[in-house]
Amino acid sequence: MSGTVRLGKVGERLKTLLCDLMLIPGLSGYEGRVRKYLAGRLQELGLVTRTDGLGNLIATLDGDSDAPSVMLFTHMDQLxxxxxxxxxxxxxxxxxxxxxxxxxxxxxxxxxxxxxxxxxxxxxxxxxxxxxxxxxxxxxxxxxxxxxxxxxxxxxxxxxxxxxxxxxxxxRPYWLGLSDQRIAGTSVDDRAGCAVVIEAARQIIEQPDRPTVHFVFSVQEEFNLRGALTAAQVLQPDIAIQLDLLLATDTPDMGYRGDIKLGGGPAMSMYSFHGRGTLNGTIPHPALVALFDQSAQSIGVPLQRSAHVGALTDSSYVQLVGGGVASVDVGFPMRYSHSSLEVCDLSDLEGLTTLLVEAISRIDDSFSLDRDDYE
Structure with a gap:
């Protein structure tokens, strides 16, 4: 294989997690095998896991009770x-x-x-x-x-x-390495997100100052986008950070859609709207846009921006729970969405992990979710 960049420990762990997960079938509504694997990885980190009636996997890491609580979530099902x-x-x-x-x-x-x-x-x-x-x-x-x-x-x-x-x-569950950094596989969407949440949990546990974080692996996102709702209704988080793919636009057929490059670092969605069959989408909370912009600048991680019609995540429903949950979609560039072989870059996953840990560690009892402080 081509490529000269050697993966560090975090990159190697992410690669192992991602490749393991892509070999486990987990159709929407039939996520049990994936859930058992993820529960095992969380338990190795010392976290206690539970499963709700719909099948969402939840692990809570207690933190500063005066700080806004965070639900960090990604979906574990596939189409x-x-x-x-x-x-x-x-x-x-x-x-x-x-x-x-x-x-x-x-x-x-x-x-x-x-x-x-x-x-x-x-x-x-x-x-x-x-x-x-x-x-x-x-x-x-x-x-x-x-x-x-x-x-x-x-x-x-x-x-x-x-x-x-x-x-x-x-x-057919399958993956192959296209280079040292780039992986093609059957369910990069969203097993890459699952790998990042596990690695982020590993690092957040070591943070002495943190808010309470609920790690959630949701079900049925590819089916109706509402699987995460039951978890959010019970957890009642103040903040929801959703991980998923962001459409890479660096191939000959996608250039007109935006400016998201594979290997260019993690990305933040500034606007998503399905546009087909549902009037729903996510416009991120300004406090979280500022949080991720400042975090990325502080640690020197490039943060790309996406705004597009045609895709939707379960944050579009989670944000409507209770009196409203401050929500944002962040993720990794990915090529060839929903095909049998999708492609991501491990450096983007590593950058996303680093960004998440930094951003979440900045959420303390002084962190404001008052829109008037930002708009």
């Missing part, structure tokens, strides 16, 4: 499919779960999740090239017309293998 029909000949029809791009599906490898040790590989079939008409060669096949070939000769054989209506299906 994929649900089996909707098993054909008599054993082929599987699927429903799309989350924003899966139909144009990138034929011939993809998938994993049908039955149970550890019993998962079944398969492929999304692509009609034989020699039999396609000229019109078909340039047509995007709707997902309803696609099917999975998992090697079954009959519906009974599929059922005997544990595959049934409702079985979760994900892209």
């Amino acid at each position: 994929g499919f649900i089996v909707r029909k098993i054909e008599p000949n054993g082929f599987l029809r699927i429903e799309r779960l989350g924003g899966v791009p139909e144009r990138a599906l034929p011939s993809q490898e998938v994993l049908i999740c039955v149970a550890p040790g019993r998962d079944r590989p398969g492929i999304i079939a692509n009609k034989s090239h020699h039999a396609t008409t000229p019109e078909e060669k340039y047509k995007i096949v709707p997902y309803q017309d696609l099917y999975i070939d998992a090697g079954f000769a009959s519906a009974d054989e599929a059922l005997e293998a544990g595959v049934d209506i409702g079985s979760p299906v994900v892209y």
Whole structure:
């Protein structure tokens, strides 16, 4: 592989966490295996974990009770499919779960999740090239017309293998290193965020002065963006810091969307709006914009800015809990969102971790959330 930058201890830990997590399937609503892995890592740090009724994983680190409390959260689920029909000949029809791009599906490898040790590989079939008409060669096949070939000769054989209506299906868990710093994988969104929260927790624990921090790994973000709501309703944080991807715009097809570069450092969203099917998004609280700007400047970490339509995070709902939660989306640049192989840069994850630790350590009993102090 190319690349001359050697990872330090933090970078190596982040890489190990990210790569481990990308190999664990966890479709929205079926996050159990990911949750167990993350709970194990938190418990190794001495944190006590709990799971709410929806499946969110929560660990609380007590701090200054006079300072605003913080919910640092990221989602642990991934997008994929649900089996909707098993054909008599054993082929599987699927429903799309989350924003899966139909144009990138034929011939993809998938994993049908039955149970550890019993998962079944398969492929999304692509009609034989020699039999396609000229019109078909340039047509995007709707997902309803696609099917999975998992090697079954009959519906009974599929059922005997544990595959049934409702079985979760994900892209085949996989990762590869593109360079010493850059990683491609099946669920960088948002297993990279999970890795950063674990590493940030490791470092925040060592901070003598800190607010109370709730580390939350949320469920069902890719499904309906509301999984984190139940955690926020119980925790009632004053501040919500959400970690997720920020769209990298440094590829030939994305330059018009903004100025976010892979390897350019962590990023902060100044505006997000879905624009399709929901009137929701997040405009960050000015106190948190100032906090992250000042923190980045103080420690010399470059902080990129993003503003775009077309994506949404669960902060858009968390911010509406109670009398309102001061919220901000920060994250890492990522290429090729929602495809079977997304790409991130480990230096951005390391920079994001450093920035989070610095910003959270600055939240004390004098930290103001009064908008009139900023607007």
